[in-house]
Amino acid sequence: MEQNKTSFELLNDPFLNKGTAFTLDERERYGLVGLLPPYVQTLEEQVKQAYLNYQGQHDDVARRHYLMNLFSRNRTLFYALFADHVAEFMPVVYDPVIAQDIKRYSEFYIEPQNAVFLDATRPQDIESALKLGADGRDIDIIVVTDAEGILGIGDWGTNGVEISVGKLMVYTAAAGIDPARVLPVVIDAGTNRQSLLDDPMYLGTRHTRIDDDTYYSFLDKFVQEAERQFPNLYLHFEDFGRSHAAVLLDKYADTYPVFNDDIEGTGIITLAGILGALNITGGKLLDQRYLCFGAGTAGCGIAERVYQEMVDNGLSEEEARSHFYLIDKQGLLFDDMSDLTEKQRPFARKRSEFANADKLTTLQAVVDEIHPTIMVGTSTMSGAFTEDVVRSMAAHCERPMIFPLSNPTELAEAKAKDLIEWTDGKALVATGIPSEPIEYKGVSYEIGQANNALIYPGLGLGVIAAHSRLLTDTMISQAAHSLGGIVDASKPGAAVLPPVSKLTEFSHTVAMAVAKQAIKEGLNRVDIPDVEEAVRSHTWTPRYDD
Ligand SMILES: NC(=O)c1ccc[n+]([C@@H]2O[C@H](COP(=O)([O-])OP(=O)(O)OC[C@H]3O[C@@H](n4cnc5c(N)ncnc54)[C@H](O)[C@@H]3O)[C@@H](O)[C@H]2O)c1
Ligand SMILES: O=C(O)C[C@H](O)C(=O)O
Ligand SMILES: [Mn+2]
Known part of the structure; x- marks a missing residue:
């Protein structure tokens, strides 16, 4: 001491x-x-x-x-x-209760919780703020947010610091990341939420979001300075807005070990849920028709991961794309639309594929038309998976996979209980927030939680234990596959994902798979003779030492 x-x-x-x-x-x-x-x-x-x-x-x-x-x-x-x-504390320190706290951050504020608060109009402060925040500690993981897209509740400015703190708490609880080697960061780039700007108690800067030139130049300076000060840094981006999240990831992913949780973490956990569901049904991935409802950061991130899995399974890019249908505010996305995002465009369909293309503007119409076998909700549209939609899907699919993933609770596209009842127990369900088991006709249906919190702690542990230079696609794929076999698929009502109560155990499994792959790719910056030992030595246990 x-x-x-x-x-x-x-x-x-x-x-x-x-x-x-x-x-x-x-x-x-x-x-x-x-x-x-x-x-x-x-x-x-x-x-x-x-x-x-x-x-x-x-x-x-x-x-x-x-x-x-x-x-x-x-x-x-x-x-x-x-x-x-x-399992008891996760919903309290993390999602969904964290959302209530973020909205009222300024009102509840007592102290800064060792976070670093950056003002995006003041790049000259970055270097000293990071140094002061670390206070001489070696930092392995930073979670940074600009809070433009907090969960599904939108732009919360400086209040978003809580998500950086909360995500890091889960890193330690789940994977044993040393809490003295992490740093939560919020970048205050302004807020477009008028109620915050009008609130005399608001603790953030009082202006709307800054222009993109100033923004990207600040982010660049931040990333480079963080990498310079902390050479083994794994940089986790959380809850950036739709127009910035993917751009930033693509910009830095080939240079530094960076991770976007909403794109990659959600992609991994949802693919793991799909693989878990196929394990239960005995079905094949290449037989699935995939419907994304809400093609934003998470929706496109998941589609991209499942698409990549199909390509890894031998499909050509074109064949693989043909399994996907994306819906956003416009309805089914078509390639003649002028407002598609970079990540939506590759999945956009041709109008000529459908006799009634112009009618495919609602979820119901699209489900009736394409008969999806997988439906994933990342739209923030509460209750969008209605009884009619779900019954239509189930009429054409023996075991529909239905994942309403929007957070927090009140934004979910459906409740697990309704999905089980409307499909007479046939649906394979995973939700973003925790769900109690559903008792239905004598079977207890366990509901998997397809939340990136089940994967990012193990993934991060694997990367830092391997001292990996990068986080690659194959490491991500290994993470998704590593959760297989933990659930007993033969049990009636089995969940598609392992339970949160086993989070610490399977985080270790994930970390091992990721670290091994990093080493296999030669990405380890130091010699690692024993992977198990490397992972163990990066695992902290709460205990008092002198
Ligand atoms: N379970 C998880 O691990 C997890 C991870 C990430 C995000 N999420 C949830 O997913 C949701 C979306 O998050 P995001 O970061 O992708 O946000 P985002 O803003 O990038 O994406 C939301 C998308 O939904 C679209 N949308 C909005 N209303 C719609 C409607 N009526 N019909 C169709 N599309 C509509 C938006 O245009 C946007 O493209 C949030 O609720 C978030 O909590 C869950
Ligand atoms: O924070 C969560 O619960 C998951 C996810 O990162 C989200 O943005 O909803
Ligand atoms: Mn998030």
Whole structure:
């Protein structure tokens, strides 16, 4: 432990603080005698006490704030408690409760949680802000957001810092990433949400989003400076807006180990869910017709991953494309539309393929026409997968895969319970937020959570354990395949993905698969004689050391 801290600096440093668990000897040595209640608690006693306190909170937001306060005071205690209650705490520290907190960030604000706050109009601050934020720590992972597309709730400006903090919490809880080696960053590039600009309490800059030239030049400076200061950095982009997310990923992916969670993480977990569903039905990927509803960052990211899997399975690019149908606000996307995004264009269909092309402007019309076998919702259109749509799909497909992935809860395209009932138990369902098992006609249907949180922690651990120079397509593909075989597919009502309660176990499996592939591709920047050992040595456990 560092000796150069004053008594209160030590008690206020969440990476070093042990609170009542400082031993009598440590209290003597670090000038803490008289500053703590006299009884020395063990970590186990602290965890027990904290959990009782947690249970006494009156609602989800209060429970979240209790945990966030603990996190701000003492990282070891926070993660020791989290480790005992992973499935219970995930929805509270992460999605969906995090969404409520982001909307009211300024109102609830108490302290900055060791995040770095960058103002995109002030590139001159980047270097020193990153340095001050790291405070001498080696940083392996940065989660950065500009908060233009937080979950499905849109542009939240500086408030989005919570998503960077929250995603990093999951890295540690799931994959054991050392919480002292991570840095949450928010880039405040303004906000187009008028209610924030009008709010006297808002803690962000008071202007609309800056122009693209200033924006990209700032991002460039940020990426290069972060890479320069932290040579083993894995840079995770989260919740950027649709017009920037893919551009930034494509710009840096061949140079640095960067990752876009909404594009790549969501692509991997959804492909894993599809592979899990095929494992249950015995069906083949190449027999599927894929319908994307909401072809934005996540929708196109997933389509791209599933498409790549088809190509890897031997289809030509053209054959593979023919399995995909994308719907966005315009309806089914056609190649004669002038407002397609770069990522939508390759999947756009020709009007000449359909006798009634001009009528294919609604989800219902498209489902009736193309008879999809997979339908993935990333539209933020609450309830869009209606009973009529779902019944039409199920009429032409024995076991439809239906994944309403929009977050948070109130934006999901359908509820798992309705999907099971409308399809008489035939649908293979995965949702973005956690769903309880559905009891239907004597079977308990487990609902997989197709949320990128099930994959990005293991993926990141694999990349940093291998000291990989890049995150490649094959590493991503290995991650998607590594989840296979964890679910017992023969059990009636089996989920398409493994449960969140096993998150820590399978994150290790994912990390191993990813690290091995990185080494196979020669991307490791240091010699790695033993992959298992490399992964283990990057895995932190919450425990007090002197
Ligand atoms: N489960 C997960 O892991 C996961 C991961 C990423 C995103 N998501 C969710 O997916 C949703 C979209 O996120 P995103 O980052 O892709 O946002 P985005 O804004 O990039 O994409 C949303 C797309 O939906 C389209 N859309 C909006 N209304 C529509 C309508 N009525 N009909 C058809 N299309 C419509 C938009 O035009 C846009 O292209 C969010 O709710 C987000 O929480 C889930
Ligand atoms: O944050 C989540 O729950 C998943 C995803 O990254 C999203 O943006 O919805
Ligand atoms: Mn996201």
